[in-house]
Amino acid sequence: MISKTRHAVIVGGGLGGLAAALRLTMRGWRVTVCEQDSVLGGKMSRWQSQGFRFDTGPSLITLPWIFEDLFAAAGADMREHLELAPLEPLARYVYADGVRFDYTTSMPGLLPILRDCEGSADGFFRFMRLGAQIYALSKGTFLRRPVTAPPDRTVLSALRHAPLLRGWGNYHKTVCAYFRSPQLRQLFGRYPTYVGSSPYQTPATLAIIPYIEFAFGGWYVQGGLYRIVETLVGLLDERGAELRTNARVARIDAPSNSVQGIELENGDRLAADLVIMNGDTSSSPGLLGGTVTKLPAADRSLSGLVLLVGINRRVADLHHHNVFFSRDYAEEFRQLFIERRIPDDPTVYVNVPSQSDPSSAPQGGEALFLMINAPATGEQWDGPRIAEARNRVFNRLRASGFPDIEGHIVVEHAVTPQMLAERFGMPGGAIYGPHSHGWRKTFFRPPNKDKHVRGLYYAGGSAHPGGGTPMVLLSAKITEELIARYEE
Ligand SMILES: Cc1cc2nc3c(=O)[nH]c(=O)nc-3n(C[C@H](O)[C@H](O)[C@H](O)COP(=O)(O)OP(=O)(O)OC[C@H]3O[C@@H](n4cnc5c(N)ncnc54)[C@H](O)[C@@H]3O)c2cc1C
Missing domain, CATH: 3.50.50.60 (FAD/NAD(P)-binding domain)
Incomplete structure (x- = not known):
C-alpha cells in the first residue's frame, strides 16, 4: 500500500x-x-415525484459478479448492502403483427416458443454456442486487459484466429443465418443496442451479449439501481475519499x-x-x-429519449422488461443512423420496476420507464420536438395493444438526448461513447x-x-x- x-x-x-x-x-x-x-452517479441516476421512483439510466444489470468483485476489492460483501433479484422472464416481446411471448431462460418455457417461431430450437442453441465461444475468448483477453498503445495485437490476433463459424461477419447477417423467423431475427437484432449500436453495422462478435444475458441472467436491484451509487458513495465516505x-x-x-x-x-x-x-x-x-x-457525430453511439410516467392504475399483462417492436426494424435503424432522426415507428422499451418492486410506486399505481433510441446529433429538444417524439411512442404502444394510460398519468418527466449531453458532457447525449x-x-x-x-x-x-x-x-x-x- x-x-x-x-x-x-x-x-x-x-x-x-x-x-x-x-x-x-x-x-x-x-x-x-x-x-x-x-449529485453523484452520472447516467446512473434517479428521479422521484409524488411517491413514484424511477431509475433514469440503467434498468438492467448483467454479470453481477463484476459488481461483487468491486465490493470485495473494497473489503465489503455486496450482499450485505444490495439485494440483487434475477428477472424471469427476461422480457416480454410484443411484435407489430400481434405475436407476443415471454423470452425466458427456463427451458420448459423457451422450447415451445422456439418451436412455434422456428419449427426447431437448433438455430438458437447454435447461436448461443457462438456467443459462448466469443465469451470464452474475450473474458481473459479483451475484457480483462488494457488496450495499450500501440494496440495489443496479440489479443486481437487470438480472437481473429479462433475457429468461430460466422463469428467474424456482420451481426445482422449472422442472426439471419441462425434464425428464419422475423420474430427471432428482430429479438436477437436488438442486442447491439445494449452498446448503442445498430445490428446492421456491428460485427457478429456482439453475439456475446445475448449469450451473457441468457447464460447469466438479467438482474434488478431492490429499491432501484441507484442503490448501487448510494452504496458506493457510503463506502467511499467511510474510506475517507473526498467527494465534491x-x-x-x-x-x-x-x-x-x-x-x-x-x-x-x-x-x-x-x-x-x-x-x-x-x-x-x-x-x-x-x-x-x-x-x-x-x-x-458519425462515430457516436445512440442516445435515447426516456419518458418517466407515473400512473394511478395497474397495468395487467406487463413484466419488469417489455419491448414493443416497430414494424420495420431495418427502416428504424436507417432513420436512426443514416437520416439521424427519431424513427417514425420506434421500438419502445417499457421498464416497469413496480412489477417486481412495489416500493417504486404508490399502492395501486405503476412506474413506467418508456425509452426509444435516438440519434446523438446534438440538436435542441424543445417542447414541440418532445411532443412529436412522445406521440410516436404512444402510437406504437397503442398499435401494439397497450392499454390507454393517458387519462391516468399522475407524473411525467422527459429525459432527452440534449439533457444527457448537457448534464453529463456526452457529445450529442451518446450513451455509450463511440459506437x-x-x-x-x-x-x-x-x-x-x-x-x-x-x-x-x-x-x-x-x-x-x-x-x-x-x-x-x-x-x-x-x-x-x-x-x-x-x-x-
Ligand atoms: C437511459 C439510459 C439507459 C441505460 N440502460 C442501461 C442498462 O440497462 N444497463 C447498463 O448496464 N447500462 C445502461 N446504460 C448505460 C450506463 O448508464 C452507462 O454505461 C454507465 O452508467 C456509464 O458510467 P460512466 O461512469 O462511464 O459515465 P457517466 O455516468 O457519464 O459519468 C461520467 C461523469 O463525469 C462527469 N463529468 C464529465 N466531465 C466532467 C468535468 N469536466 N468535470 C467534472 N465532472 C465531469 C459527468 O457529469 C458524469 O457524471 C444506460 C444509460 C442511459 C442514459
Missing part, C-alpha cells in the same frame, strides 16, 4: 469514477472525486506532458500525482488546453492510459472495454491495474 500523501483526482463521479475512486482508496491513495453535476459535487474540472494541468493537478471552473486548484478522466475521453484534449474536440460499428471501433476503443501525458488515465464507458455498467466497472479495474504498474 502506498502512502496517503499521493493524491489522485478523478474527473467525474459516474459509476466508472466511483469504482476507480474506491479501488485507489483501497490501494492507499488519497482520492478526490470532482463531479460537475449536483458542483465541481466542474475546467483544466488538467500537465506542463511538459506530465500531470500536476486540475483547475476547477470556480478557479480552485488541486495538486495531483495522477488524474483519472471518467467523463467522455474525447473531451480531454480541451481540458489539457489544446483544441476543444468532440467525438464526431461499435465495424472491427476497429469495437476492439480499439480509447485506451485507459493516455498515450502522451504521464499520469493521465481513463475509466468509463467511452474508454476500453466499453459502455454498459459491467464494462464500466471492468474499465475501472483495468485502470487500477495500470496505475499499480506505472505509478506505484
Whole structure:
C-alpha cells in the first residue's frame, strides 16, 4: 500500500469514477472525486415525484459478479448492502403483427416458443454456442486487459484466429443465418443496442451479449439501481475519499506532458500525482488546453429519449422488461443512423420496476420507464420536438395493444438526448461513447492510459472495454491495474 500523501483526482463521479475512486482508496491513495453535476452517479441516476421512483439510466444489470468483485476489492460483501433479484422472464416481446411471448431462460418455457417461431430450437442453441465461444475468448483477453498503445495485437490476433463459424461477419447477417423467423431475427437484432449500436453495422462478435444475458441472467436491484451509487458513495465516505459535487474540472494541468493537478471552473486548484478522466475521453484534449474536440457525430453511439410516467392504475399483462417492436426494424435503424432522426415507428422499451418492486410506486399505481433510441446529433429538444417524439411512442404502444394510460398519468418527466449531453458532457447525449460499428471501433476503443501525458488515465464507458455498467466497472479495474504498474 502506498502512502496517503499521493493524491489522485478523478474527473467525474459516474459509476466508472466511483469504482476507480474506491479501488485507489483501497490501494492507499488519497482520492478526490470532482463531479460537475449536483449529485453523484452520472447516467446512473434517479428521479422521484409524488411517491413514484424511477431509475433514469440503467434498468438492467448483467454479470453481477463484476459488481461483487468491486465490493470485495473494497473489503465489503455486496450482499450485505444490495439485494440483487434475477428477472424471469427476461422480457416480454410484443411484435407489430400481434405475436407476443415471454423470452425466458427456463427451458420448459423457451422450447415451445422456439418451436412455434422456428419449427426447431437448433438455430438458437447454435447461436448461443457462438456467443459462448466469443465469451470464452474475450473474458481473459479483451475484457480483462488494457488496450495499450500501440494496440495489443496479440489479443486481437487470438480472437481473429479462433475457429468461430460466422463469428467474424456482420451481426445482422449472422442472426439471419441462425434464425428464419422475423420474430427471432428482430429479438436477437436488438442486442447491439445494449452498446448503442445498430445490428446492421456491428460485427457478429456482439453475439456475446445475448449469450451473457441468457447464460447469466438479467438482474434488478431492490429499491432501484441507484442503490448501487448510494452504496458506493457510503463506502467511499467511510474510506475517507473526498467527494465534491458542483465541481466542474475546467483544466488538467500537465506542463511538459506530465500531470500536476486540475483547475476547477470556480478557479480552485488541486495538486495531483495522477488524474483519472471518467467523463467522455474525447473531451480531454480541451481540458489539457489544446483544441476543444468532440467525438464526431458519425462515430457516436445512440442516445435515447426516456419518458418517466407515473400512473394511478395497474397495468395487467406487463413484466419488469417489455419491448414493443416497430414494424420495420431495418427502416428504424436507417432513420436512426443514416437520416439521424427519431424513427417514425420506434421500438419502445417499457421498464416497469413496480412489477417486481412495489416500493417504486404508490399502492395501486405503476412506474413506467418508456425509452426509444435516438440519434446523438446534438440538436435542441424543445417542447414541440418532445411532443412529436412522445406521440410516436404512444402510437406504437397503442398499435401494439397497450392499454390507454393517458387519462391516468399522475407524473411525467422527459429525459432527452440534449439533457444527457448537457448534464453529463456526452457529445450529442451518446450513451455509450463511440459506437461499435465495424472491427476497429469495437476492439480499439480509447485506451485507459493516455498515450502522451504521464499520469493521465481513463475509466468509463467511452474508454476500453466499453459502455454498459459491467464494462464500466471492468474499465475501472483495468485502470487500477495500470496505475499499480506505472505509478506505484
Ligand atoms: C437511459 C439510459 C439507459 C441505460 N440502460 C442501461 C442498462 O440497462 N444497463 C447498463 O448496464 N447500462 C445502461 N446504460 C448505460 C450506463 O448508464 C452507462 O454505461 C454507465 O452508467 C456509464 O458510467 P460512466 O461512469 O462511464 O459515465 P457517466 O455516468 O457519464 O459519468 C461520467 C461523469 O463525469 C462527469 N463529468 C464529465 N466531465 C466532467 C468535468 N469536466 N468535470 C467534472 N465532472 C465531469 C459527468 O457529469 C458524469 O457524471 C444506460 C444509460 C442511459 C442514459
